[in-house]
Amino acid sequence: MKCPVCPATDLLMTVREGIEIDYCPQCRGVWLDxxxxxxxxxxxxxxxxxxxxxxxxxxxxxxxxRPQRHGDHRYGDSRGRHEHPRRKKSFLGDLFDFD
Missing domain, CATH: 1.20.5 (Single alpha-helices involved in coiled-coils or other helix-helix interfaces)
Incomplete structure (x- = not known):
């Protein structure tokens, strides 16, 4: 099948996570059935x-x-308040990664 954007280029098909994906290696467009x-x-x-x-x-x-902290808690404890866990990579990133 030809790419709708690049008519001179044939679409390539790959299977990711059990889903067939047609993509254009030229414009990187993705088409789904x-x-x-x-x-x-x-x-x-x-x-x-x-x-x-x-x-x-x-x-x-x-x-x-969480271990119990002892001491003066009048002023609160802001340690760790701005720490964020690393985000798990989305399966969509794996699905559409053609490199």
């Missing part, structure tokens, strides 16, 4: 739910196993 976008959206939603559940489990474990 019927139902493939729905599969991607469903998997992204499931991955998002799993990420939220994992974050909640980690936060619960941290609260339950």
């Amino acid at each position: 019927r139902g493939e976008l729905d599969q991607i959206v469903r998997r992204a939603a499931q991955a998002s739910i799993e990420d939220v559940q994992a974050a909640e489990r980690d936060a619960y474990r941290e609260r339950e196993h």
